Amino acid sequence: MSVHSYDEWSPLKEVIVGSGVRYDAHEVELSFKLFFHDVAGAFYYPSYGTPVSGRQELKKRYVDELNEDVEELVTALESLSVKVHRPTTLTRSVDFRTPYWQASCVPALNVRDQAIVFGDEIIETPPQVRARYFENDLLKPVFYRYFAQGAKWTTMPRPVMTDKSFDISYVNGQHAPALQEISDPEPSEFDVGFEMLLDAAQCVRFGRDVIVNVATENHALAVRWLERHLEGKFRFHVMYRFSDNHIDSLVLPLRPGTLLVRNPEVAERLPDPLKSWDRIYPPEPTDHIFPQYEDDDMILTTRYIDMNVLSVDENTVIANSLFPELIKVLEENGFTVAPVRHRHRRLFGGGFHCFTLDTVRAGQAEDYFG
Numbered sequence: 001m002s003v004h005s006y007d008e009w010s011p012l013k014e015v016i017v018g019s020g021v022r023y024d025a026h027e028v029e030l031s032f033k034l035f036f037h038d039v040a041g042a043f044y045y046p047s048y049g050t051p052v053s054g055r056q057e058l059k060k061r062y063v064d065e066l067n068e069d070v071e072e073l074v075t076a077l078e079s080l081s082v083k084v085h086r087p088t089t090l091t092r093s094v095d096f097r098t099p100y101w102q103a104s105c106v107p108a109l110n111v112r113d114q115a116i117v118f119g120d121e122i123i124e125t126p127p128q129v130r131a132r133y134f135e136n137d138l139l140k141p142v143f144y145r146y147f148a149q150g151a152k153w154t155t156m157p158r159p160v161m162t163d164k165s166f167d168i169s170y171v172n173g174q175h176a177p178a179l180q181e182i183s184d185p186e187p188s189e190f191d192v193g194f195e196m197l198l199d200a201a202q203c204v205r206f207g208r209d210v211i212v213n214v215a216t217e218n219h220a221l222a223v224r225w226l227e228r229h230l231e232g233k234f235r236f237h238v239m240y241r242f243s244d245n246h247i248d249s250l251v252l253p254l255r256p257g258t259l260l261v262r263n264p265e266v267a268e269r270l271p272d273p274l275k276s277w278d279r280i281y282p283p284e285p286t287d288h289i290f291p292q293y294e295d296d297d298m299i300l301t302t303r304y305i306d307m308n309v310l311s312v313d314e315n316t317v318i319a320n321s322l323f324p325e326l327i328k329v330l331e332e333n334g335f336t337v338a339p340v341r342h343r344h345r346r347l348f349g350g351g352f353h354c355f356t357l358d359t360v361r362a363g364q365a366e367d368y369f370g
Contacts, residue, residue, distance in 0.1 A: 024058055024063065103133065207364070307351070
Protein backbone atom coordinates (compact mmCIF):
# COMPACT_ATOMS: atom_id res chain seq x y z
CA MET A 1 0.00 0.00 0.00
CA SER A 2 1.27 3.49 -0.82
CA VAL A 3 1.52 6.24 1.78
CA HIS A 4 -1.74 7.77 2.95
CA SER A 5 -1.91 9.82 6.14
CA TYR A 6 -3.73 13.02 7.07
CA ASP A 7 -4.01 13.04 10.86
CA GLU A 8 -2.62 11.68 14.13
CA TRP A 9 -5.48 9.39 15.21
CA SER A 10 -7.32 7.52 12.44
CA PRO A 11 -6.76 3.72 12.22
CA LEU A 12 -3.05 3.06 11.82
CA LYS A 13 -2.22 0.53 9.11
CA GLU A 14 1.52 0.97 8.50
CA VAL A 15 4.27 2.66 10.48
CA ILE A 16 8.05 3.03 10.57
CA VAL A 17 9.57 2.37 13.99
CA GLY A 18 13.06 3.74 14.58
CA SER A 19 16.18 1.97 15.75
CA GLY A 20 18.58 2.95 18.52
CA VAL A 21 21.27 0.44 17.59
CA ARG A 22 24.70 2.11 17.86
CA TYR A 23 23.35 5.24 19.46
CA ASP A 24 26.72 5.56 21.15
CA ALA A 25 27.09 9.27 21.88
CA HIS A 26 25.77 12.81 21.63
CA GLU A 27 27.90 15.42 19.88
CA VAL A 28 27.38 18.59 21.88
CA GLU A 29 28.13 21.50 19.58
CA LEU A 30 26.34 24.58 18.24
CA SER A 31 23.40 22.88 16.51
CA PHE A 32 22.83 20.39 19.33
CA LYS A 33 22.83 23.12 21.99
CA LEU A 34 20.37 25.25 20.06
CA PHE A 35 18.06 22.30 19.43
CA PHE A 36 17.85 21.19 23.06
CA HIS A 37 18.05 24.66 24.58
CA ASP A 38 14.68 24.64 26.37
CA VAL A 39 15.62 21.56 28.38
CA ALA A 40 19.36 21.90 28.85
CA GLY A 41 20.17 25.40 27.70
CA ALA A 42 23.27 25.75 29.82
CA PHE A 43 24.43 22.20 29.07
CA TYR A 44 25.66 21.45 32.53
CA TYR A 45 25.75 18.02 34.07
CA PRO A 46 22.89 17.88 36.59
CA SER A 47 24.84 17.56 39.81
CA TYR A 48 28.33 18.87 39.27
CA GLY A 49 27.53 22.08 37.39
CA THR A 50 30.20 21.16 34.84
CA PRO A 51 29.80 22.56 31.30
CA VAL A 52 29.27 19.93 28.61
CA SER A 53 30.80 20.09 25.15
CA GLY A 54 32.21 17.73 22.56
CA ARG A 55 31.47 14.02 22.17
CA GLN A 56 29.53 12.65 25.15
CA GLU A 57 29.52 8.86 25.30
CA LEU A 58 26.31 7.05 26.27
CA LYS A 59 26.55 4.09 28.62
CA LYS A 60 26.07 0.75 26.88
CA ARG A 61 23.49 -0.34 29.46
CA TYR A 62 21.22 2.56 28.54
CA VAL A 63 21.51 1.84 24.82
CA ASP A 64 20.79 -1.87 25.33
CA GLU A 65 17.73 -1.11 27.45
CA LEU A 66 16.54 1.47 24.94
CA ASN A 67 16.61 -1.11 22.19
CA GLU A 68 14.80 -3.67 24.34
CA ASP A 69 12.01 -1.13 24.83
CA VAL A 70 11.87 -0.24 21.11
CA GLU A 71 11.44 -3.92 20.27
CA GLU A 72 8.62 -4.10 22.82
CA LEU A 73 6.96 -1.23 20.95
CA VAL A 74 7.28 -3.13 17.66
CA THR A 75 5.70 -6.21 19.24
CA ALA A 76 2.81 -4.15 20.62
CA LEU A 77 2.10 -2.55 17.24
CA GLU A 78 2.18 -5.87 15.43
CA SER A 79 -0.20 -7.37 18.01
CA LEU A 80 -2.58 -4.53 17.09
CA SER A 81 -2.40 -5.57 13.39
CA VAL A 82 -0.18 -2.67 12.35
CA LYS A 83 2.43 -3.38 9.66
CA VAL A 84 5.83 -2.24 10.95
CA HIS A 85 8.74 -1.09 8.76
CA ARG A 86 12.24 -0.55 10.13
CA PRO A 87 15.15 1.66 9.03
CA THR A 88 18.52 0.30 8.01
CA THR A 89 20.52 -0.52 11.15
CA LEU A 90 23.87 1.13 11.72
CA THR A 91 26.47 -1.62 12.06
CA ARG A 92 29.45 0.64 12.78
CA SER A 93 30.33 4.21 13.65
CA VAL A 94 30.08 6.46 10.61
CA ASP A 95 32.07 9.71 10.65
CA PHE A 96 31.48 12.22 7.88
CA ARG A 97 32.73 15.61 6.79
CA THR A 98 31.09 18.30 4.70
CA PRO A 99 33.05 21.27 3.28
CA TYR A 100 31.91 23.24 6.35
CA TRP A 101 31.95 20.93 9.43
CA GLN A 102 32.26 17.29 10.53
CA ALA A 103 30.14 14.94 12.64
CA SER A 104 29.27 11.31 13.36
CA CYS A 105 26.02 9.85 12.08
CA VAL A 106 23.35 8.87 14.60
CA PRO A 107 20.86 6.05 13.99
CA ALA A 108 17.32 6.70 12.76
CA LEU A 109 15.65 6.48 16.18
CA ASN A 110 13.35 9.53 16.29
CA VAL A 111 12.06 8.96 12.77
CA ARG A 112 9.23 11.50 13.06
CA ASP A 113 11.72 14.35 13.22
CA GLN A 114 12.91 14.58 9.63
CA ALA A 115 10.04 13.17 7.58
CA ILE A 116 6.28 13.63 7.48
CA VAL A 117 3.47 12.29 5.32
CA PHE A 118 1.00 14.80 3.94
CA GLY A 119 -1.71 12.79 2.23
CA ASP A 120 0.04 10.77 -0.50
CA GLU A 121 3.42 12.51 -0.23
CA ILE A 122 6.51 11.90 1.88
CA ILE A 123 8.31 15.15 2.66
CA GLU A 124 11.79 15.04 4.16
CA THR A 125 12.50 18.11 6.27
CA PRO A 126 15.93 19.77 6.63
CA PRO A 127 17.90 18.70 9.72
CA GLN A 128 18.48 21.02 12.66
CA VAL A 129 21.28 18.96 14.25
CA ARG A 130 24.43 18.41 12.19
CA ALA A 131 24.97 14.83 13.32
CA ARG A 132 21.56 13.97 11.82
CA TYR A 133 22.40 15.25 8.33
CA PHE A 134 22.49 11.81 6.71
CA GLU A 135 20.11 10.08 9.12
CA ASN A 136 17.30 9.81 6.58
CA ASP A 137 19.52 7.72 4.31
CA LEU A 138 18.67 4.90 6.72
CA LEU A 139 14.99 5.33 5.79
CA LYS A 140 15.51 5.36 2.03
CA PRO A 141 14.90 1.62 1.45
CA VAL A 142 11.43 2.06 2.99
CA PHE A 143 10.79 5.28 1.06
CA TYR A 144 11.82 3.66 -2.21
CA ARG A 145 9.32 0.85 -1.64
CA TYR A 146 6.58 3.41 -1.09
CA PHE A 147 7.72 5.33 -4.17
CA ALA A 148 7.43 2.13 -6.23
CA GLN A 149 3.84 1.84 -4.96
CA GLY A 150 2.97 5.33 -6.18
CA ALA A 151 3.95 7.70 -3.36
CA LYS A 152 5.16 11.20 -4.06
CA TRP A 153 8.50 11.85 -2.39
CA THR A 154 9.98 15.31 -1.91
CA THR A 155 13.03 16.56 -0.03
CA MET A 156 13.09 20.15 1.19
CA PRO A 157 16.26 22.16 0.40
CA ARG A 158 19.26 20.76 2.26
CA PRO A 159 21.03 23.36 4.44
CA VAL A 160 24.71 24.28 4.39
CA MET A 161 24.62 24.63 8.21
CA THR A 162 27.49 27.02 8.80
CA ASP A 163 27.31 28.82 12.16
CA LYS A 164 25.57 31.80 10.59
CA SER A 165 22.85 29.57 9.14
CA PHE A 166 21.21 29.48 12.58
CA ASP A 167 18.88 32.14 13.96
CA ILE A 168 19.94 32.29 17.62
CA SER A 169 17.46 35.03 18.60
CA TYR A 170 15.34 32.50 20.52
CA VAL A 171 18.18 31.96 22.99
CA ASN A 172 19.65 35.46 22.92
CA GLY A 173 19.47 37.33 26.20
CA GLN A 174 19.14 34.17 28.28
CA HIS A 175 22.85 34.29 29.20
CA ALA A 176 23.36 30.53 29.33
CA PRO A 177 27.12 30.05 29.85
CA ALA A 178 27.42 27.33 27.24
CA LEU A 179 25.89 29.64 24.63
CA GLN A 180 28.47 32.39 25.07
CA GLU A 181 30.57 30.71 22.40
CA ILE A 182 27.83 31.19 19.80
CA SER A 183 26.75 34.72 20.67
CA ASP A 184 29.00 35.86 17.82
CA PRO A 185 29.08 32.95 15.32
CA GLU A 186 32.20 32.57 13.21
CA PRO A 187 31.79 33.82 9.64
CA SER A 188 32.50 31.48 6.72
CA GLU A 189 33.02 31.99 3.01
CA PHE A 190 30.13 29.54 2.56
CA ASP A 191 27.57 31.55 4.56
CA VAL A 192 24.20 31.97 2.86
CA GLY A 193 22.36 33.61 5.75
CA PHE A 194 19.53 31.99 7.68
CA GLU A 195 18.45 28.69 6.14
CA MET A 196 15.39 26.49 6.26
CA LEU A 197 15.67 24.25 9.33
CA LEU A 198 12.60 22.45 10.63
CA ASP A 199 11.69 19.16 12.27
CA ALA A 200 8.53 17.48 11.09
CA ALA A 201 7.68 16.94 14.78
CA GLN A 202 6.98 20.66 14.98
CA CYS A 203 3.87 19.90 12.91
CA VAL A 204 0.67 18.23 14.12
CA ARG A 205 -1.88 17.22 11.46
CA PHE A 206 -5.66 17.65 11.64
CA GLY A 207 -6.84 16.52 8.21
CA ARG A 208 -6.58 19.56 5.94
CA ASP A 209 -5.12 21.70 8.73
CA VAL A 210 -1.68 21.62 10.31
CA ILE A 211 -0.50 23.46 13.41
CA VAL A 212 3.21 24.19 13.42
CA ASN A 213 5.54 25.72 16.00
CA VAL A 214 7.77 28.52 14.74
CA ALA A 215 10.46 29.78 17.11
CA THR A 216 13.14 31.02 14.69
CA GLU A 217 13.56 32.51 11.25
CA ASN A 218 14.85 29.07 10.20
CA HIS A 219 11.46 27.59 11.03
CA ALA A 220 9.59 30.45 9.38
CA LEU A 221 11.45 29.96 6.10
CA ALA A 222 10.66 26.24 6.13
CA VAL A 223 6.98 26.83 6.83
CA ARG A 224 6.87 29.32 3.96
CA TRP A 225 8.25 26.56 1.71
CA LEU A 226 5.62 24.08 2.96
CA GLU A 227 2.82 26.57 2.39
CA ARG A 228 3.90 27.16 -1.20
CA HIS A 229 4.54 23.49 -1.93
CA LEU A 230 1.21 22.31 -0.48
CA GLU A 231 -0.88 25.34 -1.45
CA GLY A 232 -4.52 24.43 -1.94
CA LYS A 233 -4.11 21.07 -0.17
CA PHE A 234 -3.26 21.96 3.44
CA ARG A 235 -3.61 25.02 5.66
CA PHE A 236 -0.84 25.87 8.13
CA HIS A 237 -1.53 27.59 11.45
CA VAL A 238 1.58 29.02 13.12
CA MET A 239 1.99 28.66 16.88
CA TYR A 240 4.66 31.22 17.67
CA ARG A 241 7.40 30.15 20.08
CA PHE A 242 5.48 27.49 21.96
CA SER A 243 8.89 25.91 22.53
CA ASP A 244 12.31 25.76 20.90
CA ASN A 245 11.05 23.21 18.36
CA HIS A 246 8.83 20.14 18.91
CA ILE A 247 5.26 20.40 20.23
CA ASP A 248 4.17 16.76 20.51
CA SER A 249 4.81 16.83 24.25
CA LEU A 250 2.73 19.99 24.50
CA VAL A 251 -0.38 19.03 22.54
CA LEU A 252 -1.53 15.92 20.67
CA PRO A 253 -4.97 15.19 19.21
CA LEU A 254 -6.20 11.75 20.28
CA ARG A 255 -9.35 11.77 18.16
CA PRO A 256 -11.62 14.41 16.58
CA GLY A 257 -12.75 16.70 19.37
CA THR A 258 -10.25 15.51 22.00
CA LEU A 259 -6.78 16.85 22.75
CA LEU A 260 -4.09 15.75 25.18
CA VAL A 261 -2.70 19.10 26.39
CA ARG A 262 0.09 19.76 28.87
CA ASN A 263 -1.73 22.45 30.84
CA PRO A 264 -4.40 25.17 30.50
CA GLU A 265 -1.78 27.76 29.54
CA VAL A 266 -0.91 25.76 26.42
CA ALA A 267 -4.60 25.21 25.64
CA GLU A 268 -5.30 28.94 25.67
CA ARG A 269 -2.67 29.56 23.00
CA LEU A 270 -4.07 27.04 20.53
CA PRO A 271 -5.77 28.16 17.29
CA ASP A 272 -9.40 29.20 17.85
CA PRO A 273 -10.95 26.12 16.16
CA LEU A 274 -9.24 23.88 18.75
CA LYS A 275 -10.38 25.85 21.79
CA SER A 276 -13.77 24.13 21.67
CA TRP A 277 -12.25 20.63 21.70
CA ASP A 278 -12.29 18.59 24.89
CA ARG A 279 -9.01 18.67 26.78
CA ILE A 280 -7.30 15.94 28.74
CA TYR A 281 -4.60 17.22 31.07
CA PRO A 282 -1.99 14.65 32.12
CA PRO A 283 -1.08 14.20 35.78
CA GLU A 284 1.96 16.17 36.85
CA PRO A 285 4.93 13.81 36.39
CA THR A 286 7.16 13.25 39.39
CA ASP A 287 10.68 11.91 39.71
CA HIS A 288 9.56 8.45 40.81
CA ILE A 289 8.57 7.45 37.25
CA PHE A 290 12.07 8.06 35.87
CA PRO A 291 15.34 6.16 36.42
CA GLN A 292 17.85 7.68 38.77
CA TYR A 293 20.78 8.77 36.66
CA GLU A 294 24.42 9.40 37.45
CA ASP A 295 26.05 12.80 37.63
CA ASP A 296 27.48 12.56 34.11
CA ASP A 297 24.21 11.55 32.39
CA MET A 298 22.76 14.33 30.26
CA ILE A 299 19.00 14.91 30.35
CA LEU A 300 17.46 15.96 27.00
CA THR A 301 13.72 16.18 27.65
CA THR A 302 11.32 17.64 30.18
CA ARG A 303 9.44 15.40 32.58
CA TYR A 304 6.41 15.75 30.28
CA ILE A 305 7.93 13.43 27.66
CA ASP A 306 5.39 10.67 28.43
CA MET A 307 2.69 12.87 26.87
CA ASN A 308 4.36 11.71 23.66
CA VAL A 309 1.85 8.90 23.10
CA LEU A 310 0.93 7.17 19.85
CA SER A 311 -2.70 6.79 18.76
CA VAL A 312 -3.44 3.52 16.98
CA ASP A 313 -7.03 4.56 16.33
CA GLU A 314 -9.63 6.90 17.84
CA ASN A 315 -10.01 4.66 20.90
CA THR A 316 -6.57 3.05 21.34
CA VAL A 317 -3.38 4.72 22.58
CA ILE A 318 0.10 3.35 23.22
CA ALA A 319 1.46 4.94 26.41
CA ASN A 320 4.41 4.37 28.71
CA SER A 321 3.70 1.63 31.26
CA LEU A 322 6.05 3.46 33.66
CA PHE A 323 3.55 6.32 33.99
CA PRO A 324 0.44 4.49 35.27
CA GLU A 325 -1.11 7.77 36.44
CA LEU A 326 -1.37 8.92 32.82
CA ILE A 327 -2.78 5.56 31.74
CA LYS A 328 -5.49 5.86 34.40
CA VAL A 329 -6.49 9.33 33.17
CA LEU A 330 -6.66 8.14 29.56
CA GLU A 331 -8.80 5.15 30.55
CA GLU A 332 -11.12 7.38 32.57
CA ASN A 333 -11.65 9.35 29.35
CA GLY A 334 -12.71 6.27 27.41
CA PHE A 335 -9.44 5.18 25.80
CA THR A 336 -8.03 1.68 25.67
CA VAL A 337 -4.34 1.90 26.54
CA ALA A 338 -1.69 -0.50 25.28
CA PRO A 339 1.08 -0.11 27.87
CA VAL A 340 4.67 -0.36 26.62
CA ARG A 341 7.77 0.20 28.76
CA HIS A 342 10.08 3.08 27.85
CA ARG A 343 12.79 3.65 30.44
CA HIS A 344 15.31 6.12 29.05
CA ARG A 345 13.08 8.59 27.23
CA ARG A 346 14.84 11.52 28.89
CA LEU A 347 18.29 10.44 27.66
CA PHE A 348 17.39 9.82 24.02
CA GLY A 349 15.05 12.73 23.44
CA GLY A 350 11.88 10.97 22.38
CA GLY A 351 8.73 9.03 23.22
CA PHE A 352 6.50 6.72 21.19
CA HIS A 353 5.25 9.50 18.90
CA CYS A 354 8.87 10.49 18.20
CA PHE A 355 9.99 6.91 17.55
CA THR A 356 7.33 6.34 14.88
CA LEU A 357 6.43 7.72 11.46
CA ASP A 358 2.89 6.78 10.52
CA THR A 359 2.86 6.19 6.77
CA VAL A 360 -0.61 4.71 6.28
CA ARG A 361 -3.71 5.73 8.22
CA ALA A 362 -7.33 5.26 7.17
CA GLY A 363 -8.36 8.92 7.58
CA GLN A 364 -9.07 11.40 4.80
CA ALA A 365 -8.51 15.13 4.22
CA GLU A 366 -11.32 16.18 6.54
CA ASP A 367 -11.99 19.78 7.49
CA TYR A 368 -11.94 19.78 11.30
CA PHE A 369 -11.36 23.55 11.50
CA GLY A 370 -14.27 24.63 9.29
